[in-house]
Amino acid sequence: MKVLIVGGGGREHAIAMSVKKSPKVDKLYCAPGNAGIAGIAECVPIKVDEFEKMAAFAKDNAIDLTIIGPDDPLAAGIVDVFERENLRVFGPRKNAAILEGSKAFSKDLMKKYNIPTAAYENFDDPAAALDYLETASYPIVLKADGLALGKGVLICQNLEEAREGVKSIMEDKKFGSAGNRMVIEEYMTGREVSVLSFVDGKTIKIMSSAQDHKRAGDGDTGLNTGGMGTFSPSPFYTPEVDAFCREQIFQKTVDAMREEGREFKGIIFFGLMLTKDGPKVLEYNARFGDPEAQVVLPRLKNDLVDIIEACIDGTLDQCEVSFEDNAAVCVVLASEGYPVSYEKGFEIKGLENFDGKEDYFCFHAGSAMKDGKIVTNGGRVLGITATGDDLKQAREKAYKATEWVQFDNKYMRHDIGKAIDEA
Numbered sequence: 001m002k003v004l005i006v007g008g009g010g011r012e013h014a015i016a017m018s019v020k021k022s023p024k025v026d027k028l029y030c031a032p033g034n035a036g037i038a039g040i041a042e043c044v045p046i047k048v049d050e051f052e053k054m055a056a057f058a059k060d061n062a063i064d065l066t067i068i069g070p071d072d073p074l075a076a077g078i079v080d081v082f083e084r085e086n087l088r089v090f091g092p093r094k095n096a097a098i099l100e101g102s103k104a105f106s107k108d109l110m111k112k113y114n115i116p117t118a119a120y121e122n123f124d125d126p127a128a129a130l131d132y133l134e135t136a137s138y139p140i141v142l143k144a145d146g147l148a149l150g151k152g153v154l155i156c157q158n159l160e161e162a163r164e165g166v167k168s169i170m171e172d173k174k175f176g177s178a179g180n181r182m183v184i185e186e187y188m189t190g191r192e193v194s195v196l197s198f199v200d201g202k203t204i205k206i207m208s209s210a211q212d213h214k215r216a217g218d219g220d221t222g223l224n225t226g227g228m229g230t231f232s233p234s235p236f237y238t239p240e241v242d243a244f245c246r247e248q249i250f251q252k253t254v255d256a257m258r259e260e261g262r263e264f265k266g267i268i269f270f271g272l273m274l275t276k277d278g279p280k281v282l283e284y285n286a287r288f289g290d291p292e293a294q295v296v297l298p299r300l301k302n303d304l305v306d307i308i309e310a311c312i313d314g315t316l317d318q319c320e321v322s323f324e325d326n327a328a329v330c331v332v333l334a335s336e337g338y339p340v341s342y343e344k345g346f347e348i349k350g351l352e353n354f355d356g357k358e359d360y361f362c363f364h365a366g367s368a369m370k371d372g373k374i375v376t377n378g379g380r381v382l383g384i385t386a387t388g389d390d391l392k393q394a395r396e397k398a399y400k401a402t403e404w405v406q407f408d409n410k411y412m413r414h415d416i417g418k419a420i421d422e423a
Contacts, residue, residue: 002027003305004058005041006048006078007069008034010332010365010383011290015067015304016041017361018297022305031057035374036364036382048073051081058087065090067308071147074266074286075101090308092266092286096257099264100286103183104145113256115249116280118273120185126170129182133162139187144169146178151224151339155187190275191236191419192282194292197250197270198307200316201263204254205307206246208299208323209237210292211419216339218415225339226380229416231329231391232295236274236419245272245279253284265311294363294383295328329398330385331416332365336409338379346376346408353404360401361385376407391420 001024005012013036019025020040031054033043046053048070058066066082068074068091077094091097098105104122109115118141123129133140142165144152152175156162169179196207210232216222249270257264269285269292288297297304301322310316335342344366351374354362363385366378384401388394395417402412 001025001064001305002029002062004029004031004063004066005069006031006054006066006073008032008037008048009069009290010363010380011288011293012069013037013363013365014293014297015069015288017363018300018304019067022303024303024305029061029063034364034377035367035369036362038369049076051076051078054078055081055085055087058082059085064088065305065308067091069287071097071100071285071287075147088312090266090312092264096262096264096266097286098262099257099268099284101147102145102181103143103283104181106284107183107185109256109260110281113252113259115252115256116278118185118188118280118282120183123170123182123184124180126166129166129170129184130163132184133159133166136162136184137186138162141185141187142166142169143183143185144175144178145181145183146175148175148178149226151175151226152178153224188273188275188280188282190273191234193234193237193241193272193274194230194289195237195245195250195270195272196289196292196296197268198311198316198321199254199264199266199268200311200314201258201265202254202314203316204250204268205316205319205321206242206250207296207321208232209234210289210295211236212289212292213413213416216413218413223339225334227289227291227332228334228413229329229331230291230295231327231395231417231420232292232299233327235391241274241279245270249279249281290365291330291332291363291383294330294361294385298328298361298385298387299323299326324387326387326389327391327394328385328387329391329394329417330363330383331398331402331412332380333382333384333402333405334380334411335366335376335378336411338411342379343409344376344378345370348374348376348381348405348407350405354401359387360397362401362405376409381407381410391417395420
């Protein structure tokens with residue numbers, strides 16, 4: 001079969017690598033792809049927001065399955081466009097992708113269906129938000145309602161910071177139209193855990209847990225990023241936590257969406273906070289996480305294409321999703337200055353060191369071809385991933401592998417997975 005993957009980051013590289021392993025797949029395309037994905041798929045110069053052009057390509061090339069990677073096209077309705085053209089596509093429709101596309105929607109859904117989450121209020125008017133903050137408890141969390149590349153969340157320690165946050169999100173529109181509406185919610189403390197899942201509208205199958213590191217600097221300092229590294233599984237996601245989440249969060253979310261007439265088929269990413277009062281939902285994503293996909297998919301035992309087809313066909317209940325009894329750690333190599341400003345176009349050297357190594361992966365997030373050389377082309381450049389018998393071994397291997405590649409202005413955190421030592 002012919003498969004098209006939409007996107008061009010580290011997540012899409014990880015998806016492409018998994019799809020490529022399927023004996024069903026004899027031709028793989030990626031639009032727009034990147035320099036790393038070009039090694040295993042034919043890259044097509046179509047932007048992720050060019051829906052009609054993307055669908056026309058799928059039709060013209062008799063694509064059997066299209067997999068949507070990023071959040072923006074899902075929230076904007078790319079799946080609806082493909083379905084109207086009778087094209088087989090994996091991902092939630094626009095009315096279901098709102099689970100990630102609007103934080104206000106997802107918070108209201110959780111409140112209505114009694115799914116544990118932080119206390120919150122929604123605001124359309126900055127003046128009303130400022131009035132509310134006058135009597136709030138601190139620290140407090142401000143969230144732009146819409147999609148903001150994982151960066152539209154501000155943790156404010158006091159009223160002054162909160163006022164500045166309202167100005168930044170709602171008035172200065174730092175995150176664009178995503179800040180037309182804002183959620184203010186209580187600040188939760190505890191361990192963060194990410195759990196990805198496959199969903200076919202009614203059945204949900206949980207993937208292995210993971211833990212992301214959002215802040216740019218060591219010790220969780222600096223600005224929020226799209227993710228500076230991750231590990232899987234999380235030692236803090238215990239069987240007791242799993243049992244609670246399956247009963248009180250996971251299935252209830254799928255059922256709630258169906259009840260609302262927004263049947264969800266695709267990936268639901270549950271961002272959880274393990275509080276002293278039990279697990280609570282921090283956020284939902286409507287697609288594979290990035291960089292979570294880079295540590296979860298290399299551990300998947302199943303044929304990814306089989307699971308995706310079961311999700312589309314509503315037969316996920318007939319699948320057993322299983323993972324290797326090992327661990328994976330991903331360290332992101334970024335451009336110095338990310339997530340604010342950074343230079344691009346530096347040659348990346350040493351990529352050949354990953355050739356032929358089954359337990360080491362170099363996922364390209366921001367790379368391009370220039371004059372026959374692979375160069376940096378983004379804030380997050382590479383996701384260096386290694387698997388091991390346990391998290392400690394995987395972490396040692398991943399950091400060792402970060403030394404194999406070099407480019408000017410290379411930057412990374414040195415404490416990805418440090419929490420493993422505390423488990």
